[in-house]
Amino acid sequence: MPDTHDPRENHLLAALPEDESARIFPHLELVPMPLGEAVCEPGIPMRHVYFPTTCIVSLLYVMEDGASGEIAVVGNEGTSVSRCSWAARPPPAGRSCKAPATLTG
Secondary structure, eight states: OOSOOOGGGSHHHHTSOHHHHHHHGGGOOEEEEOTTOEEEOTTSOOOOOOEESSOOEEEEEEOTTSOEEEEEEEOTTSOSOOGGGSSSSOOSEEEEESSSEEEEO
16 A cells, blocks of 8 residues: 555545645545445444545445345545434444555554
């Protein structure tokens, strides 16, 4: 994995005004994300926000019997934070990497 990266590989980060990106980019780091690696787990608070650069993150709904179903995917156009879009109570969902690559977070 290269030592340097450009956070602007993520479209949300690329859209930031220059003054805001100058404040935020120094605090970002490249995070390796192997295939199937969990970004977060149901019931565990998220401590980081991830901006996919070269990977796809899948939002999985986990059912009572342990089965799961993919309900959304996000690539370099978005971020791993999707709980904000759920109205009152977030579903029991996890996020995992669908393709080995990198995230900026």
